[in-house]
Amino acid sequence: MIKIFDSLKISYFCSMQQSIQCKVDGMTCGNCALTITNYLNKKGVTDAVANASTGDVSFVIEEGLDVDSLYDGIDNLGFKVLRGDEEETQTHSSVKPFLIIASIFWVPLMAHMFIPWKPLHAPLTQLILVLPVFIIGTIYFGKSAFRSLMNGIPNMDVLVFIGATAAFIYSITGWILHPEAVHQYLFFETTASIITLVLAGNFLEEYAVQSTASSIKELMKYQKTSAKLILTDSIGKVTITTIDHDEVKLQDILQVNTGDKIPVDGIITQGNAAIDESMMTGESIPNAKGIGDSVTGGTILTEGNIQMKATAIGNNTALSTIIKLVHQAQATKPPMQKLADKISAVFVPLVIGVALLTFLLNYFAFEVSFQNSMMRTIAVMVIACPCAMGLATPAAVMVGLGRAARNGILIKGGDTLEKFKDIKQFVFDKTGTLTTGQLKIDQYQTTLDEKDFKNIVYSLEQFSSHPIAKSICKEWVSNTPISFTLSEEIKGIGLKATDHDQNEWQLGSYRLLNNTSSADDHDLYLLKNNEIAGWIDMKDELRPEAKSVIEQLNAKGYRTLLLSGDRKETCEKIASTLGIAEVFSEQLPADKLNTLQQIMQSGRTVMVGDGINDAPALAKADIGISLSDASQIAMQSAQVILLKNNLSLLPQALFLGKHTFITIKQNLFWAFFYNIVAIPIAASGLLTPTWGAGIMALSDIVLIINSLRLKYKKVH
Numbered sequence: 031m032i033k034i035f036d037s038l039k040i041s042y043f044c045s046m047q048q049s050i051q052c053k054v055d056g057m058t059c060g061n062c063a064l065t066i067t068n069y070l071n072k073k074g075v076t077d078a079v080a081n082a083s084t085g086d087v088s089f090v091i092e093e094g095l096d097v098d099s100l101y102d103g104i105d106n107l108g109f110k111v112l113r114g115d116e117e118e119t120q121t122h123s124s125v126k127p128f129l130i131i132a133s134i135f136w137v138p139l140m141a142h143m144f145i146p147w148k149p150l151h152a153p154l155t156q157l158i159l160v161l162p163v164f165i166i167g168t169i170y171f172g173k174s175a176f177r178s179l180m181n182g183i184p185n186m187d188v189l190v191f192i193g194a195t196a197a198f199i200y201s202i203t204g205w206i207l208h209p210e211a212v213h214q215y216l217f218f219e220t221t222a223s224i225i226t227l228v229l230a231g232n233f234l235e236e237y238a239v240q241s242t243a244s245s246i247k248e249l250m251k252y253q254k255t256s257a258k259l260i261l262t263d264s265i266g267k268v269t270i271t272t273i274d275h276d277e278v279k280l281q282d283i284l285q286v287n288t289g290d291k292i293p294v295d296g297i298i299t300q301g302n303a304a305i306d307e308s309m310m311t312g313e314s315i316p317n318a319k320g321i322g323d324s325v326t327g328g329t330i331l332t333e334g335n336i337q338m339k340a341t342a343i344g345n346n347t348a349l350s351t352i353i354k355l356v357h358q359a360q361a362t363k364p365p366m367q368k369l370a371d372k373i374s375a376v377f378v379p380l381v382i383g384v385a386l387l388t389f390l391l392n393y394f395a396f397e398v399s400f401q402n403s404m405m406r407t408i409a410v411m412v413i414a415c416p417c418a419m420g421l422a423t424p425a426a427v428m429v430g431l432g433r434a435a436r437n438g439i440l441i442k443g444g445d446t447l448e449k450f451k452d453i454k455q456f457v458f459d460k461t462g463t464l465t466t467g468q469l470k471i472d473q474y475q476t477t478l479d480e481k482d483f484k485n486i487v488y489s490l491e492q493f494s495s496h497p498i499a500k501s502i503c504k505e506w507v508s509n510t511p512i513s514f515t516l517s518e519e520i521k522g523i524g525l526k527a528t529d530h531d532q533n534e535w536q537l538g539s540y541r542l543l544n545n546t547s548s549a550d551d552h553d554l555y556l557l558k559n560n561e562i563a564g565w566i567d568m569k570d571e572l573r574p575e576a577k578s579v580i581e582q583l584n585a586k587g588y589r590t591l592l593l594s595g596d597r598k599e600t601c602e603k604i605a606s607t608l609g610i611a612e613v614f615s616e617q618l619p620a621d622k623l624n625t626l627q628q629i630m631q632s633g634r635t636v637m638v639g640d641g642i643n644d645a646p647a648l649a650k651a652d653i654g655i656s657l658s659d660a661s662q663i664a665m666q667s668a669q670v671i672l673l674k675n676n677l678s679l680l681p682q683a684l685f686l687g688k689h690t691f692i693t694i695k696q697n698l699f700w701a702f703f704y705n706i707v708a709i710p711i712a713a714s715g716l717l718t719p720t721w722g723a724g725i726m727a728l729s730d731i732v733l734i735i736n737s738l739r740l741k742y743k744k745v746h
Contacts, residue, residue: 050097051088054080055110056174063424065178065185066104072182073100081424087111107181108174125233128170129226132163136226139163139219153205153212160198160218167194167225184378192382193411194224200404215401220408220718255328257293258285260337275327282340286331294327295342303334381709385410388713402715409712413705413725422697425737430690433741438674439683446669448694449653450687454633455589456680457626457647460596460604461498462640463657463677465570469501476556476564483564484509487556490525490537493517498554498568523618524554534559539595541618551597572607575678580608582681591629593622593637593647622647638680639668655680685745693740697733704729 057063063080070078070089078089087104091097101111139159142150149155171194174187197220204215260283261269270285275293278284283299286292292305302320307329319325325338328349344350385407392403427447434441441447458464476483489512491499514535517527524538536542536557543555543562552565583590591612592605601615614625623646629635630652637644637651648654648668656668658675672679708725711717717725 047090047092049088049090051086052101053085053112054087054104055085055112057085057109062109062185065107066109069103069107069181070100073103075100106177108177108187125229128166129229129233132166132222132226132229135159135162136222139222143219151213153216156216156218160222163222163225164194164198167191170229171225188378189381189411190224190228193408194221196404196408197221197224217405220405255291255293260285276344278340278343280340280343284338284340286338287335288331288333290331292325292327292329292331294340295347296325296338296340298323298325298336299339301334301336303336304332306330306332381411384709398715405718406713406715409717410709413708413712413717422701422733423694425734426690426693426697426740429737429740430686434683434686437679437682438672439679439686440671440673441683442669446653447687447690449634450684451691452634453588453636453653453684455591455629456583456636456638457591457593457629457651458610459639459644460592460594460601461570463638464573464576464604464608466573469498469568469570471502471505472567472569474564474566478563483556485512486535487537487566489514490527490535493525494519501568572604573677575676577608579677579680580610584609593617593625623650626650655683682745689740689743689745693737696736700729700732
C-alpha cells in the first residue's frame, strides 16, 4: 500500500511539472548562455540549460509558472525567444546588417591615421563618422548591457559598451575642454574599432558555431519529405494524395515507390522492396523487405513499390528519437564546462574591478597621464571579455558529438565524452555483443513428440527478446503457437508458463534444474512440471570485428574482461579465441552487478552489453555501451549506442572521446592564457583598445577553428 501511495505521489508530482524547450536568437557565446541560465534559475525553474552552440534553451517549470512571462524576461535580457513560426523563418544573421553599416563608417575613420588629408582629421568629420557606429553599438551592446545590469546578471556586452562609451565621452570632453590641442584627446576611432571589431567577431563566431551544429541539421534533412496518402471512400474508390510527412496520422496507409524516402516509421502491408537503411545502420547494401517487416522514416526505397501502415509519427519516430537524444547530449554540461561557467559568472564584475584598479594605479601611483590611463583602462575591459572561456567546452563537445552521430555513434551526453579519458577497463557481455547473436540450432533431443516439442519451445520463446529466443523463433517460425494462461520471464534464468491443462513449462539454462540433475552441458532445457522434457544446443558465431577490437584495446593497455551468464566452458573458449584474459561466467543479473562493482574498484569501467540482464550493469558502469539491435531497456540504460550495430565503432568512440577532451583542454588553455597574458599587457599600455578588440574577436575564432579540426582529424 505504501509503494502504491509513493508511486501516486511521484505521478502527481510529475504531472505538476512541464518541460519547456525553445530557440533563442542572439545567444552567441557562453556568457550569453550563462546569463539566460542564471535568469531562469532566479525565476525558480529547474534543470535550466542554455546552449550557445545550438541556440536551444530548455528548463522544467512547476504548475503555475507563466512560460510567456519567462520568455518576455529572456527578451528583456537583450535576446529574442523565437515563438511559433519564427523558428522556421528566422534564419538570417542579426549581426550582419549592423556589421556592414559599422564597417562603412569605420574604414574612413581609421583612414585618417594613414592618410594626411585634412578633412579626415577634422573633429567634426570624425564625429559624423563615429556617430552611426556608436548608435549601432548602443542598440546592439548598450541595450543588452543595460538590461543585464538591471537583472543583476552582467554580461560581456557591459565591458564592450563601457569601453566604447568611455572612449567616445573622453573624446567629446577633450574636444570641448581643450580645443587648442584637440587631436591629443580624440579617440573616436577607438570607439568605432571596439564596436566594429567585436561585431565582426560575433558574426564570425555565429557563423562558425553554426558549422559545429551541422550534425543535427544533417539528421533533420532526413525528416523533411512528403508522403503519398491512400484514401478509400465509401464505395471503394481509391485516391492517392500527397501530404507533408508531419501531416501523417497513426494507422494511415501510405504508398512508397522506387526512389521515395520513407516518410514515417511503419509496417509494410503490401509489396516488396529493397530499402537503403545506411543512415540508421551504416550498411550500404539495401535490405530486402516484405509484408510484415518494419520500415524506418528517413530511409530510402531503392527498388520496388510498397504500401505501409504508419505506426510512429512526429517525435515518436526512430529518427526523431535520435535527434532528440543528440539535442539532449549537446545540452549536458561536462564538469570542465561547469567550471568555466562558474569562472565566467564572476568574470565581468572582476574585470570591471581590475579596470578601475588599472586606472587608479596608472594615474595616481605611476603618474601616467589621464589620457593614457583611460586608454589602458578601456583596453583592459575590451580585451577581457570572457566569450572564449564560455565557448571553449561547448564548441568542442558539439563537434565531437556531431562527428560521433555521423559515424553511427549516439552519445547521450557531453559529460560522457569527457569520461572516456579516464577509462581503464572494458567489460563485455558475450551473447549478442561479442557474438553475432545470430544463433543456429545445433542439435536437440526430447521425450515429447518432436512437433509438440517445437511448438512449445517456439511459443515460449515468443515472450523473450533474448538473442537465443529470436534465433529459435526465426528457425521454427512455421510451427503452431500454443496459448498459455500465464507466462513470465525470469531474468538470467529463462521462461515460465502454464498451459490450459495446468502443466507448468519452463525453458532456460541449466539453472532451471536446481541441482536435481547432473546434466548441465546443454544450452537450453525444457522442463514439464519440473521434469526434463528436452534440451537444445545452439551454435553462435563471433562477430567478425570482435577479435580486432579486443586486440586494439589490449594493445592500448586497457584491461578487457568477459562477464556473461553463459557456461564457464563456453565463455573461456570465446575469451581464449579473442584474447580476453579474465572471465566471469554463469552470472545472474544481480551477480553481474555485484561483480561489476568489484571490477570498478580497479578503475573507471566501460560495460558493453545488449540484453535485459545487462541493463543494471550498463546503468552502473562509468560508461554503458549498447549495440543498436539490443533490447530497449539495454539501450535506455546505456550512455552510448553503436547505431550501426558494429562493435568496431567502440575504439572510435573511445578515441573520439579522448580527443574531444584534448580539444577542450587546448581551448581552455588558450582562453585562460589569452586573458591572463593580455590583461596585464593592456594595463601596462602596450596594447591599445583597438588591438584589444581585434585580438578578443580573434580568440573566439581560434577556439572555433581548433574545435572544427576535431571534425576531420584522425583519432586513434
